[in-house]
Structures are given as structure tokens and as C-alpha cells.
Amino acid sequence: MQHAAIADQTPELHDPHSFITRYIWSQDHKVIAIQYSLTAVFVGLVALVLSGLMRLQLGFPDTFDFIDPSSYLQFVTMHGMIMVIYLLTALLLGGFGNYLIPLMIGARDMVFPYLNMLSYWTYLLSVIVLLASFFVPGGPTGAGWTLYPPQAILQGTPGYDWGIILMLASLAIFIIAFTMGGLNYVTTVLQARTHGMTLMRMPLTIWGIFTATVLGLLAFPALLVSAIMMMLDKVIGTSFFMPALLSLGETLDYTGGSPILFQHLFWFFGHPEVYIVALPAFGMVSDVIATHARKNIFGYRMMVWAIVAIGGLSFVVWAHHMYVSGMHPAFGFFFATTTLIIAVPTAIKVYNWVLTLWRGNIHLTVPMLFAIGFIFTFTHGGLTGLFLGNVTIDLPLSDTYFVVAHFHMVMGVSPIMVLFAAIYHWYPLITGRMFHVGLGKAHFWFTFLGTYAIYLPMHYLGFLGVPRRYFAMDGTDFIPASAQSLNASITISALIVGLSQLLFLYNVFWSLRNGKPAGHNPWGATSLEWQTPEVPPRHGNWGPELPRVYRWAYDYSVPGTEADFIPQNHPEQKGAEG
Amino acid sequence: MNFFKTLGEKPWLDPTMANSDALVAVDPLLASRTALRFIMGIVSVLFFLFIITYLSRSQYPDFQALAGQPWQPFTDPGRLWLNTGILAASSVAMQWGLWSARREQINRAVAGVSMAVFFAVLFLVAQLELWRHLQGMGYYVNTNPANSYFYLLTAVHGLHLLGGLLVLANVVFRVWYDGALTRLSGPLALCTHYWHFLLVVWLLLFALLTSRVETINMLAALCGF
Ligand code: HEM
Ligand SMILES: [Cu+2]
Numbered sequence: 170m171q172h173a174a175i176a177d178q179t180p181e182l183h184d185p186h187s188f189i190t191r192y193i194w195s196q197d198h199k200v201i202a203i204q205y206s207l208t209a210v211f212v213g214l215v216a217l218v219l220s221g222l223m224r225l226q227l228g229f230p231d232t233f234d235f236i237d238p239s240s241y242l243q244f245v246t247m248h249g250m251i252m253v254i255y256l257l258t259a260l261l262l263g264g265f266g267n268y269l270i271p272l273m274i275g276a277r278d279m280v281f282p283y284l285n286m287l288s289y290w291t292y293l294l295s296v297i298v299l300l301a302s303f304f305v306p307g308g309p310t311g312a313g314w315t316l317y318p319p320q321a322i323l324q325g326t327p328g329y330d331w332g333i334i335l336m337l338a339s340l341a342i343f344i345i346a347f348t349m350g351g352l353n354y355v356t357t358v359l360q361a362r363t364h365g366m367t368l369m370r371m372p373l374t375i376w377g378i379f380t381a382t383v384l385g386l387l388a389f390p391a392l393l394v395s396a397i398m399m400m401l402d403k404v405i406g407t408s409f410f411m412p413a414l415l416s417l418g419e420t421l422d423y424t425g426g427s428p429i430l431f432q433h434l435f436w437f438f439g440h441p442e443v444y445i446v447a448l449p450a451f452g453m454v455s456d457v458i459a460t461h462a463r464k465n466i467f468g469y470r471m472m473v474w475a476i477v478a479i480g481g482l483s484f485v486v487w488a489h490h491m492y493v494s495g496m497h498p499a500f501g502f503f504f505a506t507t508t509l510i511i512a513v514p515t516a517i518k519v520y521n522w523v524l525t526l527w528r529g530n531i532h533l534t535v536p537m538l539f540a541i542g543f544i545f546t547f548t549h550g551g552l553t554g555l556f557l558g559n560v561t562i563d564l565p566l567s568d569t570y571f572v573v574a575h576f577h578m579v580m581g582v583s584p585i586m587v588l589f590a591a592i593y594h595w596y597p598l599i600t601g602r603m604f605h606v607g608l609g610k611a612h613f614w615f616t617f618l619g620t621y622a623i624y625l626p627m628h629y630l631g632f633l634g635v636p637r638r639y640f641a642m643d644g645t646d647f648i649p650a651s652a653q654s655l656n657a658s659i660t661i662s663a664l665i666v667g668l669s670q671l672l673f674l675y676n677v678f679w680s681l682r683n684g685k686p687a688g689h690n691p692w693g694a695t696s697l698e699w700q701t702p703e704v705p706p707r708h709g710n711w712g713p714e715l716p717r718v719y720r721w722a723y724d725y726s727v728p729g730t731e732a733d734f735i736p737q738n739h740p741e742q743k744g745a746e747g
Numbered sequence: 748m749n750f751f752k753t754l755g756e757k758p759w760l761d762p763t764m765a766n767s768d769a770l771v772a773v774d775p776l777l778a779s780r781t782a783l784r785f786i787m788g789i790v791s792v793l794f795f796l797f798i799i800t801y802l803s804r805s806q807y808p809d810f811q812a813l814a815g816q817p818w819q820p821f822t823d824p825g826r827l828w829l830n831t832g833i834l835a836a837s838s839v840a841m842q843w844g845l846w847s848a849r850r851e852q853i854n855r856a857v858a859g860v861s862m863a864v865f866f867a868v869l870f871l872v873a874q875l876e877l878w879r880h881l882q883g884m885g886y887y888v889n890t891n892p893a894n895s896y897f898y899l900l901t902a903v904h905g906l907h908l909l910g911g912l913l914v915l916a917n918v919v920f921r922v923w924y925d926g927a928l929t930r931l932s933g934p935l936a937l938c939t940h941y942w943h944f945l946l947v948v949w950l951l952l953f954a955l956l957t958s959r960v961e962t963i964n965m966l967a968a969l970c971g972f
Binding site for chain 1: 753754755756757758773774775777778781782785786788789792793796797800803804807808809810888889891892895899903
């Protein structure tokens with residue numbers, strides 16, 4: 170373990186000088202955050218392209234020769250896995266967690282900067298191993314992002330040899346990277362807060378990131394365990410998960426393993442994973458909404474409780490993903506009930522965002538647009554989740570496009586909306602420049618409306634019974650032919666949405682040079698990260714003295730004060746005269 | 748820190764209140780202690796999950812426990828006791844080194860740590876020997892799920908010990924390099940914690956792996972498998 174005393178040293182002491190120590194082998198949390206983010210966005214673009222290819226096949230079957238059933242399954246798998254783990258988890262926690270934690274709690278850096286650097290490089294290694302599977306014989310695995318055995322490692326599944334091995338290895342490496350980073354995030358929040366920054370004065374962003382990290386630290390071991398055991402089944406021929414079976418007319422050496430065991434392990438990780446990406450998003454969107462509506466967040470304490478409660482409950486609902494695998498009816502009842510209970514704190518959060526907006530002084534800035542967009546998509550996806558949480562409704566809808574629509578709304582699009590809100594919101598701090606507002610708004614409307622054009626019809630396809638993970642429809646007479654025109658329209662929308670992300674990329678890079686200088690605190694925000702002596706903050710963040718915190722992060726529009734916000738490090742008693 | 752009390756605070760009412768748990772400066776030792784608690788939590792979850800799957804897997808008909816019948820390798824767990832003794836010796840040496848470091852008896856502290864390292868490495872070698880012994884008897888990794896679990900669990904435990912050795916080396920070298928051997932006791936205490944923790948984990952694994960069928964079945968039944 171590293172013992173870097175980072176508290177009250179003058180930052181200049183270890184300010185790195187050469188380009189390499191500054192930007193490559195950097196231990197500065199801000200640089201590491203940007204390294205994490207760029208890598209995550211890069212693989213995310215790969216996943217986006219893969220989704221475009223899948224949509225091309227679905228919208229216009231028999232048109233593209235280079236997509237065959239195997240490669241379709243490979244695209245599905247890599248798309249899903251990259252999006253969930255290598256993009257969302259890495260960008261929310263490795264990127265935003267790294268950037269915001271020290272700045273928002275008034276620390277100079279993470280408590281273990283060396284470990285933090287190691288975390289990034291290990292993450293990069295996991296990405297390289299993952300992408301390498303595109304180039305090995307047989308290509309990447311096509312087992313679906315859930316990697317269910319026995320099919321994941323049997324002949325007949327694309328990439329059953331090298332593909333799955335690299336996938337499992339890459340996941341294990343990712344988990345090691347995440348654990349190193351995660352230890353830093355929780356320890357920093359617990360041990361490195363500045364004077365006066367009590368836990369209940371932390372912005373909700375930090376609560377979200379903190380709780381999500383704890384979830385990750387406790388849930389990823391389940392994925393690690395299943396990855397290790399599946400790897401042994403594949404490579405050494407153990408029978409942890411592999412039942413005795415015949416494959417292609419041959420009796421295999423496997424004895425009586427249990428595929429269901431894998432499903433339990435996988436979803437014991439998989440469900441909390443939903444909240445690992447959702448909770449940081451909940452936190453960040455709360456702060457964006459409060460800042461751009463110039464209003465304190467409605468029910469701060471309730472929001473914190475809800476985050477903690479959701480985190481706890483998320484460990485007891487996992488088997489709602491396994492209704493079709495069969496289980497004792499009492500368990501079905503148990504998991505359906507807990508699933509519905511978790512909707513309560515979640516709904517509370519949605520109400521509180523809406524109540525924060527109510528009678529707020531809403532500025533429809535680009536971050537605010539994305540935040541409001543998030544409230545829509547998340548409510549939408551959350552409601553369909555209530556349907557699927559019930560056994561009797563889930564059974565017919567399982568493995569149809571209804572499920573695809575549901576989880577894209579709730580854990581695909583919604584966190585992405587918040588990520589865009591967050592990138593636009595903190596861009597002035599990170600780069601010192603404003604982005605181009607017009608481009609940003611165009612990006613929002615394309616993405617938001619396009620999202621609905623993609624996923625609303627998918628719910629309907631699901632009702633019709635269109636199954637997911639299918640390369641093409643054949644011999645499915647119960648599906649009307651008109652479903653194909655719907656599929657074509659979805660594809661066109663998806664391509665437009667995909668292309669419109671170029672607006673975003675262009676904006677980000679163009680504004681780096683040509684954006685207006687942002688100056689200090691352009692949004693008039695209260696939280697500490699906007700109160701640094703320099704923008705963008707330098708190594709060590711705070712100059713010679715750490716900030717001192719006197720209040721919570723939501724003193725907006727306090728009656729009787731001059732400005733419509735009071736920064737957290739402002740000593741004056743609030744409303745002293747008023 | 749009382750978590751529920753913390754969650755009950757109303758930060759917007761009185762700007763001056765609740766400075767109680769505010770920190771003045773990062774104390775690297777406190778930070779490492781927090782991190783260590785998390786690490787032990789994570790490692791516990793890891794082994795807990797392995798053990799749960801073990802119990803679940805044990806209820807399938809092809810599972811043959813490693814102890815019970817005379818011909819089974821751990822019916823007489825003598826070798827395992829030996830290894831356990833070695834690991835315990837390592838823990839004791841660490842503890843002794845820690846006590847000495849606290850009393851600033853540097854030579855004894857260094858001797859304690861060296862002995863701990865020696866026994867830890869010896870334990871790892873002895874575990875490898877045990878693997879060879881089992882393979883000699885025809886108990887390969889993939890012949891039976893019980894065997895697979897034996898190799899898997901010992902390997903994971905050994906890797907954690909190896910990780911501990913790396914951290915310990917790092918601690919000792921850093922303190923040495925700074926010429927501040929008197930400040931050894933803080934970080935050493937954390938390492939000692941971890942050592943004892945791994946010893947406890949090993950004792951649990953030991954008990955599980957040498958259990959007879961009836962015991963395993965009973966545990967599995969308790970867990971609802
Ligand atoms: C423009 C954006 C996106 C489009 C057009 C898109 C499209 C698709 C398509 C066509 C499938 C395969 C459906 C099937 O054949 O079963 C799929 C699966 C999936 N997508 Fe997306 N997706 C997008 C964004 C995302 C995001 C942001 C996430 C992040 C959570 C995500 C997560 C997944 C997952 C987990 C699967 C399931 C993979 C599997 O079945 O193994 N997608 N997506
Ligand atoms: Cu779930």
C-alpha cells in the first residue's frame with residue numbers, strides 16, 4: 170500500500186515536470202480521470218459501431234454479406250459487455266469518480282495516488298485484452314453478455330475457444346483494476362475530506378459515487394468467482410458449471426456441474442451492476458438539476474437515504490433475471506416482492522428531482538436539457554421494469570425486444586444522458602473553456618428524440634413476440650410482416666443517433682481551442698470543485714491552503730443574500746440579516 | 748462513527764454544526780487502515796462466494812468429498828495440520844515482531860518479520876508440495892469437483908498470501924529507505940492484521956476441505972441446497 174502524505178504539503182513540492190510524468194505516468198487524479206474517460210469513450214465508440222452493424226442487419230436483412238449469424242452474435246455480445254462494463258462503469262467511476270471526488274470533498278488528490286495510476290493502466294490492459302479477441306482465430310465470443318454456460322464454451326457458439334478465454338481474462342483484469350480504483354474512492358471519501366466537510370454536507374454526486382463504489386467492491390467478486398471457475402471449466406476441464414452432456418454426437422468429459430449456479434453468481438453481480446451505473450448518475454443529475462434550477466435539492470436527506478437503501482436492496486433482487494430458469498415459487502414471490510420494494514426509494518428520487526424543478530428558476534442550458542431528458546427516459550425505463558419484475562408478466566416477455574427496450578431505457582440511455590449532462594456541466598472546469606451551445610443543443614435533441622424513435626417501437630415489437638439475439642426472423646409466422654418496416658425505421662433512427670454523436674465529439678475538440686474562456690464558476694455553483702484558485706485546477710488542486718467548508722452544497726437562492734448562491738467555503742452565516 | 752446518526756443530520760439548518768468528524772489532515776495510516784478494512788471485506792466476500800458455490804455443488808451426485816473413507820486423501824489430515832502449523836507460526840512471528848516494534852526493539856522486530864516471511868514462504872512451498880502429493884495419488888484438478896475446489900481454494904488463498912508478502916516487502920523497504928525503523932509499528936500492525944485474517948480464512952478452508960460427506964451435507968442443508 171502507498172503512504173503518500175498528500176494532506177497539507179505545498180503542491181509545488183511534487184509537481185511533475187516532464188511531459189511523461191505529467192500526462193502519461195501521472196498520479197494526478199485529474200489526469201488519470203481523463204485517461205480513463207478517453208479510453209472508455211474510445212471503446213464506447215467501438216460498441217456504438219457494433220450496435221449500428223446489428224441494426225443494419227435487423228433493419229435490412231439479406232443486404233449485408235459481411236454480417237453472418239455468428240458475427241451478429243459476436244456483435245451483440247461485445248456491444249453489451251463493452252457498454253455496461255468498459256464504458257459505463259469505467260467512465261462513471263474511473264472517469265468522473267476520479268475527477269470529482271478529491272475536488273468536491275476538498276482533498277489534494279486521492280489517498281493512494283500510485284494505486285490510482287496502477288488502476289488506470291490495469292484497466293487499459295483489460296481493454297486491450299478484450300479488443301484483442303477481435304483478432305484471434307474464431308473471433309470474439311458470441312455467448313451474449315451474460316456468458317451463460319454451457320453454451321459459452323461449447324462448439325457451436327462463435328468464439329468458443331479464444332474469444333471466451335480472452336473475455337474471461339479481460340473481465341478478471343478489469344475487476345482487479347476496479348478494485349484498486351475503488352479502494353481509493355471509498356478511502357478518500359472517508360479519510361480525506363477537508364475541514365468542515367461532514368458526510369451530510371457532501372454533494373449528492375459524491376454520495377452516489379461512494380455508494381456505487383461500495384456496491385462494486387462487493388459485487389464484482391461474484392463476477393470474478395464465476396469468471397475464474399468458467400475459465401477452469403474451459404481450460405482445464407473441471408465441471409463447476411458444466412453438466413454431463415453430449416455435443417455434436419460426442420460425450421464430453423464434463424460431469425454433473427450446474428449452469429444455474431453460474432446464473433446465480435452472474436446476477437448476484439449483474440443486478441447490483443445496474444445500480445453501479447445508476448447511482449453515480451443519480452448523484453450527478455441531482456447536482457446538475459439543483460445548479461441549473463437555482464434551487465436547493467428537494468429532500469437532501471431523503472435523497473441520501475434513498476441512495477443507501479437502493480444500494481442495500483440491490484443485493485437481494487438478483488433472481489428476477491432468472492424467472493425463466495425456473496425456481497421454487499416461494500423464491501419467485503420473494504424476488505418479485507423485493508424488486509417492487511426497490512422501486513419505492515427509486516420513485517422517491519424521481520419525485521424529488523421533479524419537485525426540485527417545480528418553481529425553480531430553470532435555466533435550459535445544455536446540461537439541464539440532458540438532465541430533464543434523463544428524468545423522462547429513466548421514468549420510462551423504470552416503469553417497464555415494474556412490469557418485468559412480476560413473474561407472470563416476465564415469462565411471456567422474457568427474451569423479447571420488450572426486455573431490450575426496457576434495459577436500454579433504464580440502464581443504457583439514462584446513464585448516458587447523465588454522462589452527457591455531466592460532461593457539458595463540468596467541461597468548463599476541466600478545460601477552462603465553454604463548449605458551443607448551439608451544437609450542444611442540437612446534440613441533445615437528436616439524441617433525446619432519436620432515443621425514443623429507437624426504443625418506443627421496440628416495446629411494441631416485444632409485445633408481438635420478436636425475440637432478442639436473433640440474426641433474422643424465419644419461420645416466425647406469428648409476427649406480422651409489418652414488423653419489418655418498424656425494424657427498418659428503428660435502424661434509420663439508430664444510425665441518425667449514432668452519427669449525431671459526431672456533433673458531440675466535434676464540439677468537445679473544437680471548443681478545446683475555440684471555446685470562450687469559461688472563467689471561474691460559470692454556472693454559479695456552490696460545490697467546492699468550482700472554487701479552486703485556478704481553472705482548470707492545477708496539480709494539488711487548492712494552492713497553499715485547503716478550503717474550509719461552512720455549509721452544505723445547496724445554498725441556492727437563499728433569501729436575504731446578494732448572489733443567488735453561497736459557495737460551500739463561504740463563511741458568512743446564511744440569511745443573517747434577512 | 749454512528750452511521751444512522753450521521754444520516755440524521757440536517758446540514759442546512761446550522762452552518763456551524765456537525766464539525767465533529769471533520770478531518771484536519773490526511774493521516775496515511777488511518778487511510779491505510781480504512782483501505783485494509785475494505786480489503787478484508789472484499790476478500791471475505793470472495794471466499795464466502797466460493798464456499799457457497801462449494802456447498803451448492805456438493806449436492807450433485809458426482810461430488811466425492813476428500814475425507815471420510817480410508818483411501819481418501821484427507822481422512823488423515825496430517826499434512827494439512829503441518830501446513831497449518833507453519834502458517835500459524837508465521838502469524839505468531841508477525842505478532843511478536845509487531846510487539847517488539849511497538850517497544851522500539853528494532854532488532855527483534857526485524858527478526859520477527861523475517862521469521863514471518865520465512866514461514867509464509869515455507870507455507871506456500873508446503874502447499875505446492877501438497878498439490879504434488881495429491882497428484883501423485885491420482886487426484887487431479889478435473890477428476891472430481893471436490894478436487895477442483897481444493898486446488899482452486901488453496902491457490903486463491905496462496906495468491907492472497909503472496910500479495911501480502913509483496914505489501915510487507917514494500918512497507919519494510921520504505922521504512923528502511925527513510926531510515927525510520929522506529930515508525931515500523933504502524934504499517935506493521937496493518938500487515939499483522941492481514942496475516943491473522945488469512946490464517947482464519949485458511950482454518951475455515953481447512954475445516955471445509957477435510958469435512959466428511961455428512962458434515963458437508965448438513966452445511967448444505969442449512970444453506971437450503
Ligand atoms: C444508439 C445506441 C444503442 C443501440 C442502437 C443499441 C442497439 C442494441 C441492439 C440492436 C442489441 C441487440 C439486440 C438483440 O439482437 O438481442 C443490443 C443489445 C444490448 N445493448 Fe445496446 N444499443 C445501444 C446502446 C446501448 C447502451 C448505452 C448500453 C449500456 C447499458 C447497451 C447495452 C446493451 C446490452 C447489455 C445488450 C444485450 C446484449 C446481449 O443480449 O448479450 N446498449 N443493443
Ligand atoms: Cu436486476
